[in-house]
Amino acid sequence: MSGELSGATALVTGATAGIGRAVALRLGTLGAEVVVHGRDARRGADVVREVSVAGDGATARFVAADLAEADDVRRLAAEAGDVDILVNNAGVYRFADTAGTSSEMFDVHMAINARAPLLLVGRLAPGMAARGHGAIVNLSTIAAGAPARNAGAYGASKAALELLTRVWADEFGGRGVRVNAVRSGPVRTPGTSEMGEEALRTVSRATVLDRPAVPEEIAEAVLFLVSSRASYITGAILEARGGQLALG
Numbered sequence: 705m706s707g708e709l710s711g712a713t714a715l716v717t718g719a720t721a722g723i724g725r726a727v728a729l730r731l732g733t734l735g736a737e738v739v740v741h742g743r744d745a746r747r748g749a750d751v752v753r754e755v756s757v758a759g760d761g762a763t764a765r766f767v768a769a770d771l772a773e774a775d776d777v778r779r780l781a782a783e784a785g786d787v788d789i790l791v792n793n794a795g796v797y798r799f800a801d802t803a804g805t806s807s808e809m810f811d812v813h814m815a816i817n818a819r820a821p822l823l824l825v826g827r828l829a830p831g832m833a834a835r836g837h838g839a840i841v842n843l844s845t846i847a848a849g850a851p852a853r854n855a856g857a858y859g860a861s862k863a864a865l866e867l868l869t870r871v872w873a874d875e876f877g878g879r880g881v882r883v884n885a886v887r888s889g890p891v892r893t894p895g896t897s898e899m900g901e902e903a904l905r906t907v908s909r910a911t912v913l914d915r916p917a918v919p920e921e922i923a924e925a926v927l928f929l930v931s932s933r934a935s936y937i938t939g940a941i942l943e944a945r946g947g948q949l950a951l952g
């Protein structure tokens with residue numbers, strides 16, 4: 705097949721739902737071989753099937769791993785093999801004030817949102833660098849750049865990921881690997897639907913566009929950053945947040 709990304713292999717973490725699923729489908733449409741990661745094997749199989757029909761001749765396979773477990777993250781990297789594109793999308797977001805944030809809750813945010821991407825980049829980016837090309841995109845949030853109520857642990861874990869994005873851009877950029885992040889605003893996904901419609905509407909009122917995104921809108925930002933159209937962009941935090949309201 706002759707898609708823009710044909711011949712490329714992409715690992716998308718958390719591709720069994722929401723933004724990750726939308727990214728996997730777009731990558732498939734463009735001809736990439738997609739490694740669909742998640743924990744839920746049934747939804748994984750569904751996405752593999754959807755990717756296969758999304759692109760003419762696109763191929764996909766599912767790898768299950770719990771990103772809260774470092775050994776499982778390392779196994780995921782080994783099973784993914786050589787990849788040209790890595791999208792660190794899987795993430796958790798739970799909300800509590802500071803007194804209500806347990807050490808377990810803090811640790812799980814750091815483990816899944818920051819440590820897992822670190823371990824994956826540590827295992828996959830050297831291969832990209834040795835082959836002289838690669839693109840990595842990390843999914844972040846507006847809560848990484850400004851205080852968001854009850855989102856201290858979540859925002860801190862994604863702020864760590866944004867800083868790591870710039871570290872990795874520096875570390876691997878000289879050998880052809882670009883590393884960027886998408887700082888997303890509210891998106892209607894299975895994860896946010898658990899928060900309830902009213903909570904999503906409240907967060908969305910803080911956007912200029914006055915609505916949540918659909919996953920495909922964030923996937924477009926990710927696809928731009930992995931594409932050759934972004935060939936001079938690395939270490940960037942691209943905001944896809946529906947705009948920031950003015951003060952006053």
Ligand SMILES: NC(=O)c1ccc[n+]([C@@H]2O[C@H](COP(=O)([O-])OP(=O)(O)OC[C@H]3O[C@@H](n4cnc5c(N)ncnc54)[C@H](OP(=O)(O)O)[C@@H]3O)[C@@H](O)[C@H]2O)c1
Nearest residue numbers: 718720721722723742743744771795845888890891893895
């Ligand atoms: N939705 C938003 O409003 C929003 C806004 C800003 C940033 N983001 C970021 O965008 C990313 C995707 O968000 P989303 O709303 O699309 O997520 P979602 O609907 O909650 O889906 C989460 C995905 O991550 C996977 N996942 C969660 N915990 C995991 C774990 N321990 N091990 C392995 N996989 C795990 C899930 O896989 P299984 O279900 O198969 O386990 C699923 O595929 C996250 O990093 C999030 O922080 C989202």
